[in-house]
Amino acid sequence: MSTYTSEPGVRLGGRYRLEDRLAAAGGWSAWKAIDEILARPVSVITFAAGFPRLEQAVTAARAASRLTDTRLTQVFDVEDSWDHAYIVLEWPVGDTLADIVSAGGVEPDVGARIVAEAAAALSGAHAAGLAHLCLRPDAVRWTPGGGVKVTGLGIDAALSGVSVDDPELTDTRGLGQLLYAAVTGLWPGADYPELPTAPEADGQPRWPRQVRAGVPAVLDDLTGRALALHGRDGHEPFTTPSQLAVALAAAIPPLPVPPAAAIRGDPRRGLDRPPAPRAIPRRGQAATALDYQPTSGRRRGRIIALSVVALVVVLGASAAAVHLLDKPAAATSHHGHTGAATSPPSGQGTVITPVSASGFDALNLSDTGDENTAQAPNVLDGNRAGWATQWYGTPYFGHLKAGTGLILDLGHPARVSSVAVTFGSVPGANVQIRVGNSPARSKANLDSMTTIASANNVSGTYTFTARVKATGQYLVIWFTKLPPMSGSTSKFMAQVFNVVVRGTT
Numbered sequence: 147m148s149t150y151t152s153e154p155g156v157r158l159g160g161r162y163r164l165e166d167r168l169a170a171a172g173g174w175s176a177w178k179a180i181d182e183i184l185a186r187p188v189s190v191i192t193f194a195a196g197f198p199r200l201e202q203a204v205t206a207a208r209a210a211s212r213l214t215d216t217r218l219t220q221v222f223d224v225e226d227s228w229d230h231a232y233i234v235l236e237w238p239v240g241d242t243l244a245d246i247v248s249a250g251g252v253e254p255d256v257g258a259r260i261v262a263e264a265a266a267a268l269s270g271a272h273a274a275g276l277a278h279l280c281l282r283p284d285a286v287r288w289t290p291g292g293g294v295k296v297t298g299l300g301i302d303a304a305l306s307g308v309s310v311d312d313p314e315l316t317d318t319r320g321l322g323q324l325l326y327a328a329v330t331g332l333w334p335g336a337d338y339p340e341l342p343t344a345p346e347a348d349g350q351p352r353w354p355r356q357v358r359a360g361v362p363a364v365l366d367d368l369t370g371r372a373l374a375l376h377g378r379d380g381h382e383p384f385t386t387p388s389q390l391a392v393a394l395a396a397a398i399p400p401l402p403v404p405p406a407a408a409i410r411g412d413p414r415r416g417l418d419r420p421p422a423p424r425a426i427p428r429r430g431q432a433a434t435a436l437d438y439q440p441t442s443g444r445r446r447g448r449i450i451a452l453s454v455v456a457l458v459v460v461l462g463a464s465a466a467a468v469h470l471l472d473k474p475a476a477a478t479s480h481h482g483h484t485g486a487a488t489s490p491p492s493g494q495g496t497v498i499t500p501v502s503a504s505g506f507d508a509l510n511l512s513d514t515g516d517e518n519t520a521q522a523p524n525v526l527d528g529n530r531a532g533w534a535t536q537w538y539g540t541p542y543f544g545h546l547k548a549g550t551g552l553i554l555d556l557g558h559p560a561r562v563s564s565v566a567v568t569f570g571s572v573p574g575a576n577v578q579i580r581v582g583n584s585p586a587r588s589k590a591n592l593d594s595m596t597t598i599a600s601a602n603n604v605s606g607t608y609t610f611t612a613r614v615k616a617t618g619q620y621l622v623i624w625f626t627k628l629p630p631m632s633g634s635t636s637k638f639m640a641q642v643f644n645v646v647v648r649g650t651t
Contacts, residue, residue: 157182158232159225162190173197174305178237181222187237188222191301195229199304206300207233209276217267219297238297240290243324244283244340247331254354254361255398257328258368260286262394263294265321269388269520271299277313279303281320282338283327314386321390322372326351329365330358334373350375364397388520395521396531495563495648498556500526503533503645504585506553506622508592510546516587517550525552525645532643534570541574541628541638551624552642553585561617562598562649566609570641573605574629581618595622605629607644621647 156164161183169176173194181188193200204226211221223234243260246252252260264286268278278285280302287295303309310316326334332344334351344351351357353375355366367381372390374383384390503526505517521533533552538544556562565579582595595618599610623645628638 158190158192158230159223159234162188162223162232162234164190164192172305174203179234181234189235189237191233191235191305193231197231199307200226200231202304203233203301204231206276206304207235209274210271210299210301213271213274213276213299215267215270217263217294217296218271218299219295233301235301238287238295240287240295242284243286243288243328246288247283247327247341252328254329254358254365258325258365258394258398260288260294261321261325261328262391262398264296264324265387265391265394266520267294267296268299268317268321269386269391272314272317272387273520276300277303278317278320279308279310279313280306281317281324283324283333283341286324317387318372318384318390319374321387322369322374322384325365325369325372325390325394326354329361329369330354332357348377353377362397368393368397392521392524392529392531396529495561495650498560498562498647498649498651500554500621500645500647501557502526502555504553505533505535506551506587506624508587509548509550509589517552522552525642526554528644530643532641534641535625535628535639537631537637537639538628539636539638541630543628549624549626551580551622552645554621554623554645554647555585556619556621556647558651559583559617559619560647560649560651561615562612562621562647564609564611564648565599565621565623566607566644566646566648567604567623567642568607568644569605570629570632570643571605572629572632573603574627574638575604575625575640576600576602576627577604577608577610578622578624578626579610579612580622580624581616582620582622583618585620592622592624595620602627612649 154164154166158164158179161181162179163182164177164179166178167175168178174197175192177190177192179188179190180186191203193203197203204224207221207224210218211224219238220236221233222236223232225232241249243257246257246260271277276299278296278299280298285296285298285302287297289295323334326332326344327341330344331342332351333341334344336343344357346352351373353366354361354369355363367378368384368390369375370378371381371384371393384393503522505519505522507517517535518533521531523529524531525533535550538546542548543550562579562581567577569575569577577600578597579599580592580595580597582591584591584594596614596616598612598614598616601608601610623642625640628640631637631639
């Protein structure tokens, strides 16, 4: 019997017990199920025999299963038997962006932060060759721990048969629609009836500040660029999720601390997932694979949480002093360093301008985000957003690895004499400066590099003076301990805003 026609109580793979069918369309069904081995709720997609896009759906699911960004719904299992195919996914919790906007919306800054997280997650997915293509407000959730979860990556497009020539541009415009909805409460088009349609002028949605008072000018501009709205000169449209993610990260206010009750358990992300609530199908729209939402039992808590977030955002004066995206000039002090290096006024030799920068997660090869590589060029071009590691639940990377870093290509072999690095303003980072001759992302290459300087508990602008002579084309700023995130005692993350390398070639 095809799993598509299975009834509640049927077990798939000897472990996934189907409970409630949540959506069905065109030869597939989405179910809430229980993984009886791990005693947890999961989502299951089953297929009718002969479903014409089964191969595409299975391929997309397997590709998504290799992504490690926790902001993307995880794929747990795939069975591609023609008569009994199914896909098992993480059960999504939290309220969708549609829920949030429909319930009265959020402050524009908070809505922009949700979309910024989604854009950053999709940037990593595109780097791995996978696109979403079906972004709608139901595909982005605000979790009980204050995080973001994107559902349906690749799979929804395969189920519906969507194919485009430029996936990055399609997802960028989709993110632009989400951003418009998040900052205005309106949908920029007539294809999502669950939200009021934005008014138009000259065949395009009006700019956000024309339809909602209080939208910051910078978010008005970024939304227009994400949607390629015309009418303003000198504002180039965004064409990739990465461009939008970086721009939003530089524009939004400081990241508030998530609810204390949610920050526990997960060594890397600091979040426990609560038991999933009972779900109900969405009505009044075409179904998608994850087309359901939780009941309203948590709505009061969600509104309170969002109100707290908005309040923290409003407290701009105090938060700006410590926020995540401080300008480099704001962090100029040194705090209690105990490492081998001292901090003279400047290094010897001429300035060497690196030709590129990348994340260097040499001890975690499964991470396709490679420690926020998309942000790394910011340290070379003066972008105030800078670069940051991912955040972890302990100063020692959630006990997942012994370090991570940023690698700079100097363009040619050089003997480095000093490296001035502008870190974040919060002390606590232990750092090594390493020089080598290969950019290979591997433990072997990391071990082959020469450590020319080190310091502990650094912050602000710190100058590392080489104590060992070494020549190489690649320079690594390697973190062995992370400082706390600004305003948090439960998250740890390092930042770099600027790097000046001196030496001889």
